[in-house]
Amino acid sequence: MDAGQVTRTEVPEAFDEVAERYDLMVGMSPGYHAQLRASADALLSAIPDAAPVPAGGESTRPAGPLHLLDLGCGSGASTRALVEAVRRHATPGGRTAARPAAVLAVDGSPGMLDAARSKAWPSWVGFAQGRAEALAHQPELAAAREAGGLDGVLAAYLVRNVPDRDAVIAAIRDELRPGGVLAVHDYSVRGQPAASALWTAMCWSIVIPLGWMTSRTTRLYRYLWRSVIDMDSTAELEARLRRAGFVDVTTHHAGGWQRGIVHTVVGRRPADA
Numbered sequence: 001m002d003a004g005q006v007t008r009t010e011v012p013e014a015f016d017e018v019a020e021r022y023d024l025m026v027g028m029s030p031g032y033h034a035q036l037r038a039s040a041d042a043l044l045s046a047i048p049d050a051a052p053v054p055a056g057g058e059s060t061r062p063a064g065p066l067h068l069l070d071l072g073c074g075s076g077a078s079t080r081a082l083v084e085a086v087r088r089h090a091t092p093g094g095r096t097a098a099r100p101a102a103v104l105a106v107d108g109s110p111g112m113l114d115a116a117r118s119k120a121w122p123s124w125v126g127f128a129q130g131r132a133e134a135l136a137h138q139p140e141l142a143a144a145r146e147a148g149g150l151d152g153v154l155a156a157y158l159v160r161n162v163p164d165r166d167a168v169i170a171a172i173r174d175e176l177r178p179g180g181v182l183a184v185h186d187y188s189v190r191g192q193p194a195a196s197a198l199w200t201a202m203c204w205s206i207v208i209p210l211g212w213m214t215s216r217t218t219r220l221y222r223y224l225w226r227s228v229i230d231m232d233s234t235a236e237l238e239a240r241l242r243r244a245g246f247v248d249v250t251t252h253h254a255g256g257w258q259r260g261i262v263h264t265v266v267g268r269r270p271a272d273a
């Protein structure tokens with residue numbers, strides 16, 4: 001197997017090495033897409049302005065589209081989940097969308113972005129290259145900033161990888177409008193011996209060998225194993241969000257084989273902050 005360790009600052013470059021085969025890898029992970037859809041639904045459900053105006057009802061919500069960010073969008077799996085969630089929430093029962101959306105999907109890996117852009121997307125979805133650490137300098141967020149900030153951010157398998165989690169969570173908070181919502185979807189096994197043992201067994205018996213078979217490299221997948229073992233517990237992640245000023249912080253837990261392993265921590269920027 002190939003040698004070499006990936007550090008957190010090198011993660012986007014390491015994703016470039018596997019970008020062409022990434023969809024194949026996640027396609028073999030049962031529940032991967034369904035869990036992203038559940039997190040996107042949790043995000044949209046927590047944004048009151050995402051719902052359509054009741055027939056004949058008055059609306060007090062801001063004019064213009066719902067501004068959403070998929071940070072660390074990768075090859076677009078989480079972006080697809082967000083698009084589907086927008087459709088479900090804005091057009092329940094297939095009615096005409098009452099509230100248009102604008103989704104910006106950002107990633108630090110040009111290779112993963114190429115894979116995402118090669119797919120078919122609605123006109124209201126855009127992609128941009130950028131590091132989460134430099135979110136404040138992301139020019140494509142100008143429209144959302146002008147509208148008062150983002151309504152929602154989905155960060156799926158991103159926060160574990162960034163060099164400074166508190167700084168990235170604070171940067172996301174600063175881009176949210178007051179009342180805006182962050183959903184952090186990620187692996188976390190700390191403090192759960194059974195989930196940790198299952199994670200280690202799955203990685204070394206399936207994920208790392210499959211990484212070698214699909215991309216002839218194991219660097220990223222060995223990093224994946226280690227980074228999840230080192231990741232915050234969900235209680236620690238919740239505490240990070242609260243320290244950054246988020247309120248209404250709650251955690252949703254995935255089912256299936258990822259029970260105890262995949263979680264979504266959701267928090268809201270206070271309406272008066």
Ligand SMILES: C[S@@+](CC[C@H](N)C(=O)[O-])C[C@H]1O[C@@H](n2cnc3c(N)ncnc32)[C@H](O)[C@@H]1O
Nearest residue numbers: 012015072073074077078108109131132156157
């Ligand atoms: C495991 S993939 C997940 C992609 C997608 N969100 C999904 O759920 O399938 C993680 C993505 O985060 C990106 N990433 C990691 N660290 C990053 C950083 N500091 N800034 C921007 N993107 C980053 C990687 O390039 C990679 O595409």
